[in-house]
Amino acid sequence: MLVLSRKVGEKIKIGKDIVINILKIEGGIIRVGIDAPQRIPILRMEVFEKIQNENIESVSRKTDEITDAIELIKNKLPKE
Amino acid sequence: MKILSRKFGEIEIDDDKILVMPEGLPGFDGFERFVLLEDPKTAPFCWFQSVDEPNLSMIVMNPFLFKPDYELDLDGFIGTRDWENTTPDDLIIYVVVNVSEKENETKITANLMGPLIINQKNKEVIQAVISDTTYSHQHNVLTSS
Numbered sequence: 001m002l003v004l005s006r007k008v009g010e011k012i013k014i015g016k017d018i019v020i021n022i023l024k025i026e027g028g029i030i031r032v033g034i035d036a037p038q039r040i041p042i043l044r045m046e047v048f049e050k051i052q053n054e055n056i057e058s059v060s061r062k063t064d065e066i067t068d069a070i071e072l073i074k075n076k077l078p079k080e
Numbered sequence: 081m082k083i084l085s086r087k088f089g090e091i092e093i094d095d096d097k098i099l100v101m102p103e104g105l106p107g108f109d110g111f112e113r114f115v116l117l118e119d120p121k122t123a124p125f126c127w128f129q130s131v132d133e134p135n136l137s138m139i140v141m142n143p144f145l146f147k148p149d150y151e152l153d154l155d156g157f158i159g160t161r162d163w164e165n166t167t168p169d170d171l172i173i174y175v176v177v178n179v180s181e182k183e184n185e186t187k188i189t190a191n192l193m194g195p196l197i198i199n200q201k202n203k204e205v206i207q208a209v210i211s212d213t214t215y216s217h218q219h220n221v222l223t224s225s
Contacts, residue, residue, distance in 0.1 A: 038159065038160040039160060039161065039162065041103070041209065043209050043211065044211065047193070047209060047211045048106060048209065050191075050193065050194075050217040051106050051191060051193060051194035051207065051209060051217060052106040052107040053107070054176050054178060054191040054194065054217050054218070055105060055106055055107040055108065055138060055176055055191075055194075055207075056107045056108075057178045058138040058139050058140075058176045058177060058178050059107075059108075059135070059136055059137060059138050061139065061178065061179055063086055063087045063127075063137070065179065065181075066122070066125065066139065066179050068186045069125075069179040069186050069188050070121075070122060070123075070125060072186055072188065072222060073124060073125075073146075073188060073221060073222070074124075076146065076221070076222055077124065077145055077146065
């Protein structure tokens with residue numbers, strides 16, 4: 001991992017079109033501004049991890065263990 | 081082509097049913113080709129099955145069945161992609177489902193924070209991240225309204 005020290009107001013450029021601005025540091029919280037093209041997904045890591053964990057959990061479920069769930073959900077959904 | 085699936089064993093699928101995840105599936109780096117398998121016996125649950133790894137299969141379903149007012153900014157989403165001539169009508173939405181058993185009670189949750197957005201025009205799938213709303217990654221499907 002590359003580690004850099006920056007002061008408030010200083011920037012970091014990553015590749016051709018991403019710039020990270022250090023906007024404010026206050027009470028242990030750092031506000032960061034990120035300029036990047038729209039196609040680059042920027043996520044809080046914990047949000048990404050939640051989505052990743054739900055995917056992994058869904059794959060780990062044995063496929064024959066959902067018979068009960070199918071009945072439950074069929075009863076819940078409006079009948080066609 | 082023939083593929084090996086986790087739920088249905090060896091099955092034949094049309095090449096034009098193959099979906100591609102150019103940004104990959106979070107948690108499963110390196111797998112990009114998937115197919116959506118439906119079966120009346122498991123409906124409304126469907127299977128988002130990897131073409132290349134039989135064991136990689138997620139349970140997914142149409143979120144609007146249990147959450148009719150589920151809202152996504154599809155126009156905004158299309159704007160972030162290089163998807164030319166694509167309209168919201170070209171997109172199909174599925175959400176990842178988890179079934180768990182707790183104290184003999186079956187719980188069904190759906191990840192409304194990370195919907196799978198399928199572009200029927202170019203067969204691309206993106207797992208979007210909706211982090212600016214109150215949608216939960218473990219939305220309780222059975223108590224949903």
